[in-house]
Amino acid sequence: MxxxxxxxxxxxxxxxxxxxxxxxxxxxxxxxxxxxxxxxxxxxxxxxxxxxxxxxxxxxxxxxxxxxxxxxxxxxxxxxxxxxxxxxxxxxxxxxxxxxxxxxxxxxxxxxxxxxxxxxxxxxxxxxxxxxxxxxxxxxxxxxxxxxxxxxxxxxxxxxxxxxxxxxxxxxxxxxxxxxxxxxxxxxxxxxxxxxxxxxxxxxxxxxxxxxxxxxxxxxxxxxxxxxxxxxxxxxxxxxxxxxxxxxxxxxxxxxxxxxxxxxxxxxxxxxxxxxxxxxxxxxxxxxxxxxxxxxxxxxYAHREALLALTRAERKFLPRECWANFPEMLEQAMENNPTYWENWYHGTEAEQRNMRMHSRLNRDRYYMNLPEVKSAEEKLLNNLGGEEVLPFVFNGIGExxxxxxxxxx
CATH class of the missing domain: 3.20.20.70 (Aldolase class I)
Known part of the structure; x- marks a missing residue:
């Protein structure tokens, strides 16, 4: 024991x-x-x-x-x-x-x-x-x-x-x-x-x-x-x-x-x-x-920013029907349970939406382990080459x- x-x-x-x-x-x-x-x-x-x-x-x-x-x-x-x-x-x-x-x-x-x-x-x-x-x-x-x-x-x-x-x-x-x-x-x-x-x-x-x-x-x-x-x-x-x-x-x-x-x-x-x-x-x-x-x-924060950058690349090179929709899945998870961000992000609806996805306070980290968010992240990475694209994620965190x-x- x-x-x-x-x-x-x-x-x-x-x-x-x-x-x-x-x-x-x-x-x-x-x-x-x-x-x-x-x-x-x-x-x-x-x-x-x-x-x-x-x-x-x-x-x-x-x-x-x-x-x-x-x-x-x-x-x-x-x-x-x-x-x-x-x-x-x-x-x-x-x-x-x-x-x-x-x-x-x-x-x-x-x-x-x-x-x-x-x-x-x-x-x-x-x-x-x-x-x-x-x-x-x-x-x-x-x-x-x-x-x-x-x-x-x-x-x-x-x-x-x-x-x-x-x-x-x-x-x-x-x-x-x-x-x-x-x-x-x-x-x-x-x-x-x-x-x-x-x-x-x-x-x-x-x-x-x-x-x-x-x-x-x-x-x-x-x-x-x-x-x-x-x-x-x-x-x-x-x-x-x-x-x-x-x-x-x-x-x-x-x-x-x-x-x-x-x-x-x-x-x-x-x-x-x-x-x-x-x-x-x-x-x-x-x-x-x-x-x-x-x-x-x-x-x-660096992890999330790397995923958002990869999302932009995905949407530039792949048709819409193939998108992983990572930002949308993360946003939906945060809207469904505002417990971890509502006391940190304030302002208009548009300002709150921007903070949920871009704030340094990075309250989205509380949602990254949810199955639907992890699934979207995995699909995003696979869409762009799987393990071949991982160094891009690691490099940002490594800096x-x-x-x-x-x-x-």
């Missing part, structure tokens, strides 16, 4: 050295084309990376991919073997692990489901756990009190450690996971309606308060060493993207936060939503002390992956 599958996982010490010395990219995506491309890039560059999935993508109820943690773990191992990736180049992580998928439920029920998610993630061999309890649950007022956020985080941390201890009893070589905290976490999936303003920057004093709060609470419940298992803290660094614009990193703004961490030498800064940042901004972030770069939607990996070279 507690077997840890170790293929394609770098060791804990090796991972921590990579993070501290030069930084690491965390590719947070469940897009299989994106994962394949990233694994190939890592193998070709002889580099290192983290592959993560969010609790919305993969969870005990299947998420929007239909997979639980072990399903994803096994799939990733198979894909890594397929591209010939060395065993020590990759670590598996979970992002926004917590009650996020069940935030509409009362707090007690949401946290019970979050506990199951945490246990399954640890059993599946997830080694980097970003536990996120910053969201309001049920009828709570947003945002929750920082004491509540921290207490819930520690509750889920204890569940993870309990499960990890059970696994360690089964395997003396098992390495327990490391953790990421942050009481100011950028919105998962991009900014929804009404959040087009310039992203905030975490106040250094707020960061100090958060770190002190976690350490004090660990000491209060008798596990002071738990603080050493935290390797990174997420904050707001003034970056982000929306339907209309990209907010590039304001150079120098993370330096004061880096100075705060000088009192905590085991911690680094983790940046979420680095999607669509320019190479110059990424380099500036690294120079200012950010060591974990999280990217996800930009990869699936995104290269941008991030080159920051670390």
């Amino acid at each position: 507690y077997e840890q599958k170790k293929e394609y996982e770098m060791g804990r010490d090796q991972f921590l050295n990579c993070v501290k010395n030069n930084g690491i990219v965390s590719f947070c995506t469940a897009d299989l084309y994106a994962i394949h491309t990233v694994l190939q890039e890592i193998e070709q560059r002889n580099g290192y990376a983290v592959i993560e999935v969010t609790s919305n993508q993969v969870n005990p109820e299947g998420g929007y991919t239909g997979m639980n943690a072990m399903d994803f773990r096994n799939l990733l191992a198979s894909m890594a073997r397929h591209v010939g990736l060395e065993e020590n180049k990759l670590i598996l992580g979970g992002d926004h692990l917590g009650p996020l998928p069940w935030a509409n439920l009362p707090p007690t029920q949401a946290m019970e489901k979050a506990e199951i998610l945490i246990r399954e993630s640890v059993r599946a061999g997830f080694q980097k756990l970003h536990i996120d309890t910053t969201m309001p649950l049920g009828d709570e007022i947003s945002p929750p009190d920082e004491e509540v956020i921290t207490d819930r985080w520690i509750r889920l941390y204890q569940i993870a450690e309990e499960e990890a201890s059970l696994m360690a009893e089964q395997d003396p070589d098992y390495e327990k996971p490391v953790y990421v905290i942050g009481n100011e976490v950028p919105v998962a999936g991009g900014n929804p309606v009404g959040r087009e303003e310039i992203p905030q920057i975490t106040n250094p004093e707020s960061l100090k308060k958060t770190l002190c709060l976690y350490r004090e609470k660990f000491c209060k419940i008798g596990i002071p060493d738990a603080f050493e298992n935290i390797i990174a803290v997420v904050g707001d660094f003034g970056i982000g993207y929306s339907n209309r614009e990209i907010c590039e990193y304001p150079r120098g703004k993370a330096r004061k936060l880096t100075e705060v961490l000088q009192a905590y030498p085991h911690l680094v800064l983790e940046a979420h939503s680095t999607d669509f940042q320019s190479p110059e901004s990424l380099q500036a972030m690294k120079k200012d002390g950010i060591r974990i770069f999280k990217v996800g939607p930009e990869l699936s 995104v992956a290269e941008k991030y990996l080159e920051v670390l070279e």
Whole structure:
């Protein structure tokens, strides 16, 4: 029951050295084309990376991919073997692990489901756990009190450690996971309606308060060493993207936060939503002390843009009766279930239609695994040569992956 599958996982010490010395990219995506491309890039560059999935993508109820943690773990191992990736180049992580998928439920029920998610993630061999309890649950007022956020985080941390201890009893070589905290976490999936303003920057004093709060609470419940298992803290660094614009990193703004961490030498800064940042901004972030770069939607955005380009080629060279109608099938799926986009895309019907197909927020990624959409994608690719056209799809995604990996070279 507690077997840890170790293929394609770098060791804990090796991972921590990579993070501290030069930084690491965390590719947070469940897009299989994106994962394949990233694994190939890592193998070709002889580099290192983290592959993560969010609790919305993969969870005990299947998420929007239909997979639980072990399903994803096994799939990733198979894909890594397929591209010939060395065993020590990759670590598996979970992002926004917590009650996020069940935030509409009362707090007690949401946290019970979050506990199951945490246990399954640890059993599946997830080694980097970003536990996120910053969201309001049920009828709570947003945002929750920082004491509540921290207490819930520690509750889920204890569940993870309990499960990890059970696994360690089964395997003396098992390495327990490391953790990421942050009481100011950028919105998962991009900014929804009404959040087009310039992203905030975490106040250094707020960061100090958060770190002190976690350490004090660990000491209060008798596990002071738990603080050493935290390797990174997420904050707001003034970056982000929306339907209309990209907010590039304001150079120098993370330096004061880096100075705060000088009192905590085991911690680094983790940046979420680095999607669509320019190479110059990424380099500036690294120079200012950010060591974990999280990217996800930009990869699936590149996948979608490649498919739309192929659609234009299909319609130029093939008669209408042969078309795969990929955009129409995707549009229909999104219209049938607006849950994943209606709070992100607003305006006239024409503006919403354009956003559904072209927005950087890429909410269409929630629909790409639907059978009718996948079938249309497969027909589109087959119409244009099948495997012969796949490099076109991979190349667009690869350019995104290269941008991030080159920051670390």
